[in-house]
Amino acid sequence: MRTLSQTIALTAASLVAVFGLSGADGRLKFPADYREWVFLSSGVGMTYGPIGDAAHTGPPMFDNVFVNPASYRGFLKTGHWPDKTVFVLEVRGSESHGSINKDGHFQTGIMGIEVEVKDRSAKTGEWTFYGFGNPKNTATAVAEPIGRDAGCYSCHGRNAAVENTFVQFYPVLYDVARNKGTLKPGF
Numbered sequence: 144m145r146t147l148s149q150t151i152a153l154t155a156a157s158l159v160a161v162f163g164l165s166g167a168d169g170r171l172k173f174p175a176d177y178r179e180w181v182f183l184s185s186g187v188g189m190t191y192g193p194i195g196d197a198a199h200t201g202p203p204m205f206d207n208v209f210v211n212p213a214s215y216r217g218f219l220k221t222g223h224w225p226d227k228t229v230f231v232l233e234v235r236g237s238e239s240h241g242s243i244n245k246d247g248h249f250q251t252g253i254m255g256i257e258v259e260v261k262d263r264s265a266k267t268g269e270w271t272f273y274g275f276g277n278p279k280n281t282a283t284a285v286a287e288p289i290g291r292d293a294g295c296y297s298c299h300g301r302n303a304a305v306e307n308t309f310v311q312f313y314p315v316l317y318d319v320a321r322n323k324g325t326l327k328p329g330f
């Protein structure tokens with residue numbers, strides 16, 4: 144029979160394998176299968192930071208938000224994000240004149256991919272942001288944590304409805320958080 148500490152060690156090892164969290168140095172492997180995760184919502188023209196600045200000159204960008212499935216299920220039960228939750232924000236360009244479309248906008252190529260991880264064991268803070276750009280080789284891409292003085296931390300920390308995340312823009316989860324009473328005051 145396994146001791147409790149062996150079980151904990153095994154669980155931690157499998158989380159590292161699943162998410163590529165590398166612990167000590169905080170680097171993150173690209174979550175290459177994120178397109179098989181749970182889709183939370185899309186925003187149009189909501190992109191911030193350096194990618195957003197580029198968008199001002201062209202057609203609006205879409206951003207698609209995904210979360211790892213186990214954490215999604217955890218949130219449905221409690222209205223909180225479990226430890227080791229990983230979010231992917233995939234930013235895509237758009238076009239309006241193509242095929243039969245005349246007035247709407249449809250999504251095109253990837254402009255950038257940003258990731259956010261909740262990890263209680265991280266020494267620098269519970270939530271950490273990563274930027275992957277548009278990785279050429281998604282099987283080998285690795286990112287360094289974005290420094291704590293970056294705008295990611297302050298904007299998310301000040302304006303997000305649940306913990307560090309913009310649940311106010313994810314309709315299904317907004318209702319879950321409201322029912323569970325986990326929205327921050329003011330939402």
Ligand code: HEC
Pocket residue numbers: 185186187189190191192206208230231232257258259272273274289293294295296298299303307308309310312
């Ligand atoms: C001015 C505010 C602001 C800044 C700065 C910002 N974000 Fe966000 N972020 C948002 C909003 C609003 C959303 C909701 C999704 C959307 O854009 O539609 C979001 C969503 C996300 C998500 C999806 C999970 C979540 O928290 O809801 C990730 C991942 C993310 N941002 C990463 C980043 C990274 C990395 C940076 C820094 C390079 C960054 N963001 C900077 C406002 C911001």
